[in-house]
Each structure stands twice: as structure tokens, then as C-alpha cells.
Amino acid sequence: MTTEPHLLRSMMPADVDQVLQIDQLSFPVSWSKVTFLHEMNENPNAYMGVVLKSEPVPEDNSGLGIIRRLLHPKSIDTVVAYAGMWIHGREAHISTIASHPQFRRQGFGELMLLGMIGRGICLGADHVVLEVRIGNLTAQNLYRKYEFSAIGFYPRYYHDNNEDALYMVARPLDEAYQTRLRGRATLLAAQTPFTDEFSGLHLEQALTTSSKE
Numbered sequence: 001m002t003t004e005p006h007l008l009r010s011m012m013p014a015d016v017d018q019v020l021q022i023d024q025l026s027f028p029v030s031w032s033k034v035t036f037l038h039e040m041n042e043n044p045n046a047y048m049g050v051v052l053k054s055e056p057v058p059e060d061n062s063g064l065g066i067i068r069r070l071l072h073p074k075s076i077d078t079v080v081a082y083a084g085m086w087i088h089g090r091e092a093h094i095s096t097i098a099s100h101p102q103f104r105r106q107g108f109g110e111l112m113l114l115g116m117i118g119r120g121i122c123l124g125a126d127h128v129v130l131e132v133r134i135g136n137l138t139a140q141n142l143y144r145k146y147e148f149s150a151i152g153f154y155p156r157y158y159h160d161n162n163e164d165a166l167y168m169v170a171r172p173l174d175e176a177y178q179t180r181l182r183g184r185a186t187l188l189a190a191q192t193p194f195t196d197e198f199s200g201l202h203l204e205q206a207l208t209t210s211s212k213e
Contacts, residue, residue, distance in 0.1 A: 006054070010048065019082045021100075023082075036048070049119070052079060081099035083113070091128075097109065118201040150168050151168070153167060189203075
């Protein structure tokens, strides 16, 4: 059976229930459904994205199963990662990002980060910022892979346990950075094939271009 590429696209209202589940599993204090819908539908500076994993529906060769296959999709799209970003002038601010605990260490969180950075570039940002818990070394290592560096911290930023936040920035998002970004997209696509309908850079094409050179 051929594996469908994972899909990076804009978040839709139908995704919110799955996104909420990931949010609640990932953070002590989660966003509400109203907040996600507001970011999608009412905040003109917000850009929300998801990564979908397409999984085949289990085969049922009974008469009823055959009828169901004719009437319904042959695969189920599962949201495995999501993120949100605000654009203010030349700054892209990643406001939230998470992957489902069941699907971690498979490249989905990295793909979501890649898409967010790419979208920021297409929207004219020359730097990307974010906050991360000072104790979340796994996330910090991923951000440093994409050339984020810590430039400050916010004391007692997280209200659930008063943990400090590192304030990190990636800059400048110039042509040299974009070349390196496409190189990382090539490596990631070899591990986690994907179609990019979100960033505007068509990052999945980096693999095709690289293989032809």
C-alpha cells in the first residue's frame, strides 16, 4: 500500500476538536475552542496551521463494508501537529506549537515549525520569535537547529508553575537563511514525505530540486 505524503495546510474549523486534544495533552494550561476559532476567523494577524497524517481505513470485505468503502473516504486524516503565528510588521511570532504525544519523534513538530518559518518569510517577516519553557530542552534543541538563539528571558512567565521562559529569535531570514531552510526541508522530506500547502514556499519541492542537480 502506498503511503500518502503528510499534508501541511492551514487549520480549518473542522480540525479544532483534534487540535484541542493535542493542546490539552501538551500544555498544563490549554487554549479554548473559542480562542482557536477566534484566531482562525477574527484575528487578521494570525496564521494557524496543521500537519495531517493520512491513515487507511481498516478493510472490511463484508457486503456492508464494501458499500461503506464506496460511500466514504478510503483514508482518515489525523491532525498530528499544529501551530499558530502572529505577524506584526516584519516580525513573525510563533504563539503556540505542539505535536500529538502519540506521534512525537517522527518529524511532525519539525515540519510544523518549518512551515511556520516559511509562511513568515512569505509574509515579509525578517525575523521569527517565540517563547519556550526554560526547562524544555527538547524544544530548545529543535529551535536551535533552525538557528533560533536565546536573547532574553521572562521570569515566572508560565502561570501554572511560575517557570521562566526563554525568548528566542531567528534572524535574519535572508536568502542565505532560506537556502539553509530548503536544505533542512530536503532532509526532512526524505524522512517524513510531505506536501506543503501552507508556507507559500512549496518546501516539498526542495527534495525534487535537489535530486535533479
